[in-house]
Amino acid sequence: MVDATGSEEAFVTSAAAPSGQAAMTAEILELRRQYEQSGTIETQPRRDYLPYRSSILRHPTKDLHHADPESIELASPAFGHRDVDVLEADLTIQATGDPIGERMVIAGRVLDGAGRPVVGQLVEIWQANAAGRYIHQRDQHHAPIDPNFTGVGRCLTGPDGSYRFKTIKPGPYPWRNHHNAWRPAHIHFSLFGTFLSRMVTQMYFPGDPIFDLDPILQTVRDQRARDRLVATYDHDLTAHEEHTGYRWDIVLTGRDRSWMETEEAE
Numbered sequence: 001m002v003d004a005t006g007s008e009e010a011f012v013t014s015a016a017a018p019s020g021q022a023a024m025t026a027e028i029l030e031l032r033r034q035y036e037q038s039g040t041i042e043t044q045p046r047r048d049y050l051p052y053r054s055s056i057l058r059h060p061t062k063d064l065h066h067a068d069p070e071s072i073e074l075a076s077p078a079f080g081h082r083d084v085d086v087l088e089a090d091l092t093i094q095a096t097g098d099p100i101g102e103r104m105v106i107a108g109r110v111l112d113g114a115g116r117p118v119v120g121q122l123v124e125i126w127q128a129n130a131a132g133r134y135i136h137q138r139d140q141h142h143a144p145i146d147p148n149f150t151g152v153g154r155c156l157t158g159p160d161g162s163y164r165f166k167t168i169k170p171g172p173y174p175w176r177n178h179h180n181a182w183r184p185a186h187i188h189f190s191l192f193g194t195f196l197s198r199m200v201t202q203m204y205f206p207g208d209p210i211f212d213l214d215p216i217l218q219t220v221r222d223q224r225a226r227d228r229l230v231a232t233y234d235h236d237l238t239a240h241e242e243h244t245g246y247r248w249d250i251v252l253t254g255r256d257r258s259w260m261e262t263e264e265a266e
């Protein structure tokens with residue numbers, strides 16, 4: 001649940017009753033216990049997930065609008081190579097100097113539910129810098145802005161559905177959902193093109209100790225669905241003395257679909 005620049009902190013409301021992480025974790029664990037007892041499988045996030053305080057006030061209350069997929073595809077955007085410069089996929093060269101932090105490449109494929117590549121789609125990312133700070137006036141986190149890092153980039157998927165970004169590994173950052181609340185390091189992804197609507201999700205890094213404490217990641221109730229949001233370290237993608245490499249595929253439909261935020265819930 002973020003605004004266009006990805007600052008969850010901007011949406012904190014009076015619904016955020018003061019409570020510590022221990023109380024928050026107890027809430028998360030109780031809802032997880034209820035979910036596991038239910039015997040159901042939910043691969044999409046709960047829109048009204050109480051530990052994520054502001055979702056209670058802002059979640060959609062009406063049924064989703066049903067649209068005809070074929071008519072949507074007729075009117076959906078088609079992107080060409082002149083629309084997006086290949087250099088926009090490199091977030092480390094947007095200024096005159098080098099941004100600070102761990103240089104990394106994130107690469108993967110956008111696939112449909114049958115495993116087919118989704119070609120020529122717009123993939124946009126936005127993220128905090130290495131210190132966990134967004135360039136956004138409502139992000140007042142006491143961490144430095146990096147003048148050489150905007151945290152935004154975009155590219156088009158190739159003929160095999162592939163995308164690739166070079167960037168800086170983001171840091172975790174605090175937000176005001178509850179006392180001492182921190183988001184695991186993540187990169188926001190938006191996908192837009194010849195499918196029903198813009199899709200927005202988040203990618204995480206393996207082994208992050210904050211996963212179980214984070215009410216946003218925990219809105220995704222199924223462990224396997226949460227796992228699909230975590231990239232894999234790939235040493236073959238890592239380049240000698242240059243950058244580390246992570247791989248993350250995005251599945252738009254079907255049983256293995258990646259969790260997506262709703263436009264309304266942003």
Ligand SMILES: [Fe+2]
Nearest residue numbers: 002006007008
């Ligand atoms: Fe964020």
